[in-house]
Amino acid sequence: MPTYLGQNQYGKAENRVVKITRDGTTHHIKDLNVSVSLSGDMDEVHYSGSNANVLPTDTTKNTVFAFAKEHGIESAEQFGIHLARHFVTSQEPIRTARIRIEEYSWERIETPGEDEHSFVRQGQETRLAQITYDGSSWEVVSGLKDLTVMNSTNSEFWGYVKDEYTTLPEAYDRILATEVSSRWRFNWSDDAQQAPDWEESYAQVKRHMLLAFAETYSLSLQQTLYAMGARIIDHRGEIDEVRFSLPNKHHFLVDLKPFGLKNDTADGAVYYAADRPYGLIEATVLRDGCEAKIPVDLTNL
Template sequence: MGIVLGPNRYGKAETRVVRVRRDGDVHHIRDLNVGISLSGDMDEAHLTGDNAAVLPTDSQKNTVFAFAREHGIGEIEEFALLLARHFTGSQPTIRHARVEVEEYAWSRVPSSSGHSFVRSGTEVRTALVHSEGTGGAESVVSGLKDLVVLNSTGSEFHGFIQDEYTTLQPTRDRILATAVTARWRHRVPGGGGYGASFAAARRCLLEAFAETHSLSLQQTLYQMGRRVLEEREELCEVRLAMPNKHHFLVDLSPFGLDNDNEVFFAADRPYGLIEGTVLDDAAPAAPDAWN
């Protein structure tokens, strides 16, 4: 039996960087969480402990801070590409860079002096970039997570398999709630326009969720992904994960009360988890773009 070193990578995870841009008395906040993973000609670090080809993760962290100051932070996809291309372009042993960014949104407090902010809910904008440097393969995946949505009607669930362990009753009217994680792949990496693309894709997801009379969360997932691809030519693949945030009708009959779909118990676990991919089948596959 031969034992060899398989695929490997290393990097600095979860570098938190906050960039304040001062426009006179009015300030602007960008709040990011940056993860970096590098791979290349670095086997000896594993095999013999020779670190001659290794860029310290502390240097990677410092690069994030320096780039935030020198280049500012525009769209998070562009910032991720800037970092990825720097690492592959500046170090001959680094062949591949993976940069993942999460952005936490802040809103200005109304009637404030211009420098007071409140965190904008739980939703997080995301970007995942892979780059092999100038002339090499690249991919850009944008997205969001923890987008919490709910339809108080317009959702059914019936006609499913029933076996000896089934207790769930079919329903023609239920609450449908979920926390959407959605990611979409750009047809041309580095094409720009990421801010407008993100806003449009998010709008498509919300509109499809609201407008679909749902017979299953799977159906809703597909319609959401399909709407994004139908309207956004720059995108070619959408992947979604949507937990079913169950709302169970409470039996109020012991108290002499009726309950016509008005009072529910919101259960946090266990929950159904629906995952799926919607894609343009003519677009080139890029399975590594998502990892």
């Protein structure tokens, strides 16, 4: 046979699961988008069409919903761990399970009464998690996307290379804005280890990320990116690697001279928020001695 089967996987993508937990009149929401991907001894189904080793994707969908009911959803990471362990340990042909989860946040609407069951969807960011299990070791990568942040000052950009095509003026007081896409890899890999508190870890990583963005006097978005990643590594011992993809959401001073108006940062400037093209800054920050494992292209995680 002149061809052979390479890497392959299958599963059910984008299972939307909403779990309501009732604590008297106070309700709690977990809203997830769960994708299951399984791989293992699947050669024969590709070569001959035999489904003898195939767990139907409809079954994986049903498992997601059943586990949400039976085990609850403590966190995106813990839910993914339950699922991955089940698929690998319950089906001999399945050697590796990868669970990808997006979590959508809801904020409670405070009302005059005692009932707490009304919510508004938060628009800050989407939480992410990917859990991979091969029967002996774990890899857990958490993250977020669509977290838009801005510093209205304390940012400069000057001293860069200039050639015959350079028209960008140097900036000594500019807006720095970006839409953060980030993933971070945990050093927890063995059931014998104490697992992190996934909810607390996510909250603290986001907190340190935002504090570093706010507190760094930025001479470049690259400098800010590194400060964000380094602060996370320094403060969160459970994390060995952080990767960022940061589009520079450019804000340019509008030329108001034709209207006889002065427009500078010292006197309440007016900016044009450019949609595209945009600078795209990407990098990984690692704990000393650790190897990079998060893919460069975060869309493939």
